[in-house]
Amino acid sequence: MTIRNTRTITPELVEEHGLTTEEYDQIVVLTGREPSYTELGIWSAMWNEHCSYKSSKKWLKTLPTEGPQVVLGPGENAGVVDIGDGDVVVFKMESHNHPSYIEPYQGAATGMGGILRDVFTMGARPIAAMNALRFGSPDHPKTRHLVSGVVSGIGGYGNSFGVPTVGGEVNFHARYNDNILVNAFAAGIAKADAIFLSEAKGVGLPVVYLGAKTGRDGVGGATMASAEFDENIEEKRPTVQVGDPFTEKCLLEACLELMKTGAVIAIQDMGAAGLTCSAVEMGAKGGLGVELNLDLVPCREDNMTAYEMMLSESQERMLMVLDPDKEKAAEAIFIKWGLDFAIVGKTTDDLRFRVLHQGDEVANLPIKELGDEAPEYDRPYIVPGKHSDLTADMVEDVKDYNKALKTLLNSPDICSRRWVWEQYDTLIQGNTLQIPGGDAGIVRIENEDGETTGKALAFACDVTPRYCEADAFEGGKQAVAEVYRNLTAVGAQPLASTDNLNFGNPEKPEIMGSFVKAIEGIGEAVLALDMPIVSGNVSLYNETKGQAILPTPTIGGVGLIPDSSKCATIGGANSGDVLFLIGIEAEHLGQSLYLRECLDLEEGPPPPVDLLTEKARGDFVRAAIRSGYVSACHDISDGGLAVALAEIAIASDKGANIDITSDFPHAALFGEDQARYILAVNADYADMFAANSEGSGVSFTRLGQVAGDRLIIGDYISLSVQEMKQLHESWFPEFMAEAT
Amino acid sequence: MKTSINQFPGSNRDRDMIAAITKISGATPQSVWHSETELPKSDLIIIPGGFSYGDYLRSGAIAARAPIMDAVRSAADAGIMVLGVCNGFQILTEAGLLPGALMRNAGLKFVCKQVNLKVENNRTNFTHRYEQNQIIPCPVAHHDGNYFADSETLNKIESEGQVVFRYTPDTNPNGSINDIAGIINEAGNVLGLMPHPENLIEADHGGDEGKYLFESALHPMLDTAA
Amino acid sequence: MITARITVTLKNGVLDPQGKAIEGGLSALGFSGIGSVRQGKIFDVELDAKDDNTALGELNAMCAKLLANTVIEDYHVEIL
Amino acid sequence: MITARITVTLKNGVLDPQGKAIEGGLSALGFSGIGSVRQGKIFDVELDAKDDNTALGELNAMCAKLLANTVIEDYHVEIL
Numbered sequence A: 001m002t003i004r005n006t007r008t009i010t011p012e013l014v015e016e017h018g019l020t021t022e023e024y025d026q027i028v029v030l031t032g033r034e035p036s037y038t039e040l041g042i043w044s045a046m047w048n049e050h051c052s053y054k055s056s057k058k059w060l061k062t063l064p065t066e067g068p069q070v071v072l073g074p075g076e077n078a079g080v081v082d083i084g085d086g087d088v089v090v091f092k093m094e095s096h097n098h099p100s101y102i103e104p105y106q107g108a109a110t111g112m113g114g115i116l117r118d119v120f121t122m123g124a125r126p127i128a129a130m131n132a133l134r135f136g137s138p139d140h141p142k143t144r145h146l147v148s149g150v151v152s153g154i155g156g157y158g159n160s161f162g163v164p165t166v167g168g169e170v171n172f173h174a175r176y177n178d179n180i181l182v183n184a185f186a187a188g189i190a191k192a193d194a195i196f197l198s199e200a201k202g203v204g205l206p207v208v209y210l211g212a213k214t215g216r217d218g219v220g221g222a223t224m225a226s227a228e229f230d231e232n233i234e235e236k237r238p239t240v241q242v243g244d245p246f247t248e249k250c251l252l253e254a255c256l257e258l259m260k261t262g263a264v265i266a267i268q269d270m271g272a273a274g275l276t277c278s279a280v281e282m283g284a285k286g287g288l289g290v291e292l293n294l295d296l297v298p299c300r301e302d303n304m305t306a307y308e309m310m311l312s313e314s315q316e317r318m319l320m321v322l323d324p325d326k327e328k329a330a331e332a333i334f335i336k337w338g339l340d341f342a343i344v345g346k347t348t349d350d351l352r353f354r355v356l357h358q359g360d361e362v363a364n365l366p367i368k369e370l371g372d373e374a375p376e377y378d379r380p381y382i383v384p385g386k387h388s389d390l391t392a393d394m395v396e397d398v399k400d401y402n403k404a405l406k407t408l409l410n411s412p413d414i415c416s417r418r419w420v421w422e423q424y425d426t427l428i429q430g431n432t433l434q435i436p437g438g439d440a441g442i443v444r445i446e447n448e449d450g451e452t453t454g455k456a457l458a459f460a461c462d463v464t465p466r467y468c469e470a471d472a473f474e475g476g477k478q479a480v481a482e483v484y485r486n487l488t489a490v491g492a493q494p495l496a497s498t499d500n501l502n503f504g505n506p507e508k509p510e511i512m513g514s515f516v517k518a519i520e521g522i523g524e525a526v527l528a529l530d531m532p533i534v535s536g537n538v539s540l541y542n543e544t545k546g547q548a549i550l551p552t553p554t555i556g557g558v559g560l561i562p563d564s565s566k567c568a569t570i571g572g573a574n575s576g577d578v579l580f581l582i583g584i585e586a587e588h589l590g591q592s593l594y595l596r597e598c599l600d601l602e603e604g605p606p607p608p609v610d611l612l613t614e615k616a617r618g619d620f621v622r623a624a625i626r627s628g629y630v631s632a633c634h635d636i637s638d639g640g641l642a643v644a645l646a647e648i649a650i651a652s653d654k655g656a657n658i659d660i661t662s663d664f665p666h667a668a669l670f671g672e673d674q675a676r677y678i679l680a681v682n683a684d685y686a687d688m689f690a691a692n693s694e695g696s697g698v699s700f701t702r703l704g705q706v707a708g709d710r711l712i713i714g715d716y717i718s719l720s721v722q723e724m725k726q727l728h729e730s731w732f733p734e735f736m737a738e739a740t
Numbered sequence B: 001m002k003t004s005i006n007q008f009p010g011s012n013r014d015r016d017m018i019a020a021i022t023k024i025s026g027a028t029p030q031s032v033w034h035s036e037t038e039l040p041k042s043d044l045i046i047i048p049g050g051f052s053y054g055d056y057l058r059s060g061a062i063a064a065r066a067p068i069m070d071a072v073r074s075a076a077d078a079g080i081m082v083l084g085v086c087n088g089f090q091i092l093t094e095a096g097l098l099p100g101a102l103m104r105n106a107g108l109k110f111v112c113k114q115v116n117l118k119v120e121n122n123r124t125n126f127t128h129r130y131e132q133n134q135i136i137p138c139p140v141a142h143h144d145g146n147y148f149a150d151s152e153t154l155n156k157i158e159s160e161g162q163v164v165f166r167y168t169p170d171t172n173p174n175g176s177i178n179d180i181a182g183i184i185n186e187a188g189n190v191l192g193l194m195p196h197p198e199n200l201i202e203a204d205h206g207g208d209e210g211k212y213l214f215e216s217a218l219h220p221m222l223d224t225a226a
Numbered sequence C, D: 001m002i003t004a005r006i007t008v009t010l011k012n013g014v015l016d017p018q019g020k021a022i023e024g025g026l027s028a029l030g031f032s033g034i035g036s037v038r039q040g041k042i043f044d045v046e047l048d049a050k051d052d053n054t055a056l057g058e059l060n061a062m063c064a065k066l067l068a069n070t071v072i073e074d075y076h077v078e079i080l
Ligand SMILES: Nc1ncnc2c1ncn2[C@@H]1O[C@H](COP(=O)(O)OP(=O)(O)O)[C@@H](O)[C@H]1O
Pocket: A130, A131, A132, A133, A165, A166, A167, A168, A169, A170, A413, A414, A417, A420, A421, A435, A436, A437, A438, A439, A440, A441, A461, A462, A486, A637, A638
């Protein structure tokens, strides 16, 4: 099938391209005439929600993005943060939700590919990856298939590429039945003075196409859906892109080698809307025009038209502006790695985006307007109502706490994710200090000669969508706070964050309202906890048949561990250690997993987050870990104190005796009040630790001791570690093994 | 002792291997690109892990036919030590330097986890620093580690002490026949194994049991047969 | 027992990194004149069915439900 | 251009974990009466050769040298 440039523009065609009549009118004005078919494709690619952020821009601007640690905030392929000694960490998170629902393996694989490219385009070698996944209800017929495909797709790409996956999240909820979420995070390390940007500089310089060849992958998903538009349709082409991690690995090595030669003036990966988006962004950012000659583009398929080439989303490709003096050396590197290297155009000084194909000028558009002047909407919104109070005395007490803890440990959202992460290479590169299963993944930092520096980075990603659904503002705060806590719990100083805002249709005022409130909450929290947002991604319209997903603003965070010999993990508790609770006895059961898993209710407000308390306790815990006497640490989140204690016991393979009594044991055991940690402290230091807590004004309780092979919590709970481990480990593999 | 490391497009544990050898021997190994036809003078040739050529077709198949492999074959014939780890093991079997084949894991999934290995033969130049029958932990990370050989080959390698590492039966991660994790050739100078000793050489890795394999190979016993 | 062969191939236009790598591998081995290589799968299935027609129905259903990923693959069933 | 299909199957007696898993998957989906499933590969090759015989020679050589691992696999070449 070929889609010719001569198709006449009809209102239907405009609509199929996802443009409104008003938008189209503006396009005609900016083009100065009616656009050609290829031009329409280019406008629609640049002005769609995904590339233009037209519904979200106004609100994204309100997020705190600055701080002394921030080298480069949002706007480039990834954010850049200083980690001392001339090194920077480069990171971002991105969604590949819709493609992963259509074709879970390839969708997730190409999602990984895209985020890895974002990181190495900037000159950083990827050192860590994470993935935050949301699936529908476990009993939905499609869920297993999607879990299995997505996980093997992420593994298939990341393992072959060679980046360790050190963390992530998996949740199940019926609201994701028809819209799963696949958010992938990647981080890389570079030298602060060797960061590469997409801003083109210099007139008349060669624009070079790098990497894999262009096929019809992903061309115009929207137009493809209607069959009658071309009399020459041979078949309905799949719009699915297939990932090729092998080519991407070669592209990584070739790009890093190339960057060392000084040949790269500007570079941009081809992600969504491939050639169009990368060329326009490079030119628009640099205040330059770009001219492309499509006859020179390496193609995989015959007879590709201009429209198809401009809109193809074939993977593993890059565009760069080259220093012409270095052309030969640059080309040799790409030949060595078996990749395409083709000069396909040049920079110009006329601020036009011109595309030539077979002797015709198929597009001639104003580049700034394409890139920077996309519509921006202030969509109407309604702030969602709040739940009325749900105090502990209003919540049924199940009395059988053993059974409740067993239910929680064996529940879809709390059970061990080992089934998932054992399919990921968590060790490659030889620097992983903490694999998944702890609060944060830890990777030590090497210098350029491969020697360890003593420093390490910690990575975590979190959001609790059920909290966001109940109260987007508190939920947004909580997502940041939980990342902060997870990083702190391994001894890291949170540095900065990235966000992946997954919501439903922004044209619905309630959805827009939760989006706005979530951003407000995130903004407040990153400011208070000093974790500026340096990169991110927005994914809207996650909605099917009027049913939107739970609001899911995933936050990914990076923290610094200055001395990697001083970190804590969940599994380090030793017999005889004293267990401390940092924080106070829980009383909040609203939106808790106790409520959902034991009572089948999703009610009440989420636990409120007090950012000052969060910060004070975090600073205290971090300092304690760094002084070296904390043998294990874990924050308290889903499932409350009892689950957190069980997780430490399971990970450390040790029991514990905990001394508590409460008027509301169900709340004390399972309440999800925020800003709390459990620390195991060597008994010799326990008094000192208590005195320090006292002195710092941080609330704490001496819970009991690590001992034996049972977890005994007052008169409420007594379970063997063995049994808890079995329950915790078995849900996932049993679920995946079950017949559909 | 000169070590060289063969790199193919798609190799990705080459960096881990270079780091490990450098740490253990104090000298940086020489990297050799797959398109070379000659090896620098080496006493130990290592083929590292990864996904050479994407592991497309079969793991290690295309790499096994790369130009450098002729040089590796000649070196192996001349008695120079050759070590293949993970993808390196797959490449050595595909090249016919080791018997058998590595098939898709029985669970059909990539698996990355710690297993236990039993040193079945410590009388080799790669394993003399271990105790005979010593059980060591070691990580694996692969999709195709399910060792297979026909019964004749199997009998032979079993009876000649060519099975050097075995998974303990409870930790076999891939369904490999007889729990085989690593084998050596008849001459005793070519070893292939699926696990990653290079990712277990220091306290930060949670143990250093992998180091002894490299120390053995870097300080071979004089004149030993398998 | 009826014996059947199911052939699953990538749809046209879908990238086939395996085929591409094999092309490269073959040229490196000195084979020339190769236009393209596309890799596919076969499944040799033995099944008990009362006649070929019933078997065909079953086999097509197996493809649609499990053996082929119809988003990117085509399939073909043949009774041997 | 000559178009050929190469079929590579596992030798008898070589365990086929993928085939086994598919058997399991099919029964789980409610398909009954399945005796066995064995998975194999096909390569659709286009090549320039002066005649079918030359092509066959080339294709067989490709199999022996790269496309099949004769330790575990058999192959078959067919000109289409
Ligand atoms: N998709 C995934 N990939 C890798 N690791 C994961 C994934 N999902 C969960 N994990 C890991 O499992 C552990 C438990 O996850 P979670 O319950 O979300 O932790 P927390 O409550 O500390 O945020 C963490 O170590 C996390 O990194």
